[in-house]
Amino acid sequence: MEKIELKNIKNVLLLGATGGIGNAILKHLLAENLSLNIYTLSRSQIEHPRVHNFIASTINEASLSEFIGTVSNNKFELIINTIGYLENELGGPEKSLRDVSEEKLIEYFRTNAILTPLLAKAVRNNLSPDGFAFVALSAMVGSIGENELGGWYGYRASKSALNAFLKNIALEWGRTNKHSLVLAIHPGTTQTRLSEKFNSHVAHKVHSPAEAAVNICNVIFSVPFSMTGNFLNWDGRVIDW
Template sequence: MIVVFGGGGGLGQALIAALLKRGETVLAVSRQPKPAVTQAKWLQVDGYESDQLHGLKDQLEGQQISGVISALGILHSNEFMPEKRLDEVNKDQLNGSFYVNAVLPILLLQTTLPLLPVKQRCFWVQLSAKVGSITDNYLGGWYSYRASKAALNMLLKTASVETARTHKQLIIAAIHPGTTDTSLSQPFQQRLPKGKLFAPEVSAERILAVTDQLTVEQSGQLLHWDGSRLPY
């Protein structure tokens, strides 16, 4: 079974469809109700902290988990857009971005780790972003999004060091999916060069192609959608 967090979003739905097409058993976790058309198992939650995921263990009872993919993330909301200048930086936006992009993923890893196999290969993947690379930052701007994704990458790297001692076949990775045609990228799509916006179905297949090839030696890395390693 593969667990998909954020299953109700555009990329989450595409991942679920691609996994089902492969014949995988999928448990989707989402704030959204189960769509009538999906064959995935569905757990609707009010939020993603451990006390709100109490039904997860029951859903996974007796199942062998082969992977977890989290598609959770926030770039903008009804209250804010990415900051272009330092004088636009504010506490509420920083707190909101860090909570969704960094805090929730590490809490999800904490919650699901006891459910993961100890001796069999398993991957735990969180979608990240190339703009979270400190080394690759040449344009500036997008303060809270960049910083929260950089924090995410560090949290996952740190967890990978610890879990290498307890779950020797577990691969923890952050994957940059490329700019995908979802609500997250919608306000910025007109500025993209031709050929740089990908359909959710394309991004989903690319993400799964990377997870297929993940090795234990890659645990803790930030990876591009083509499988190449991105700098922190």
């Protein structure tokens, strides 16, 4: 087996399924594979007969561990983290250093970066021995090599940190399992709650959540295990770290 096949997947673990892209991935996977089960952890209810939803007021190490405890009789072929934020009650992305604050930087890192290694730690004994993909949605602006504009300190750096975590996870799991695929994927600019205030400024195409979900799944199901530890664009291009 060279890669993950959607038809062979039995169990999916999805974080961020209440979000624009996460919910579109959930619907796409359920429609394309009529026998898979999806296990979600979220802050609000997700109603679907094939979705096993665990609700927690906060997504953190404790609730991740509790969630995995409730699903630990399963092995997962696909684990996806789509949780992320750009703007909340603390404010939006920083235009310059004058907008940077300790509280906001910590919140960017807490939500966009550290949940992924905590998820990997929690799920590490429940990865399918037949092969699995572990994916987190990153962002092009997290590429240090392709940063030509500056600004957005917290969001950029938290996605760069996420990429660094994913590379490390890929190396650790790749040593013992040649059928592991760990990827950071940039979904492309997509019309969601996260991006709605910023999309009017972009010159390139803005995807619908359904298009983004198809693109992301096409990448996951076309890339061989040998590509583990990469940062990929929605069209499969390798993005510079």
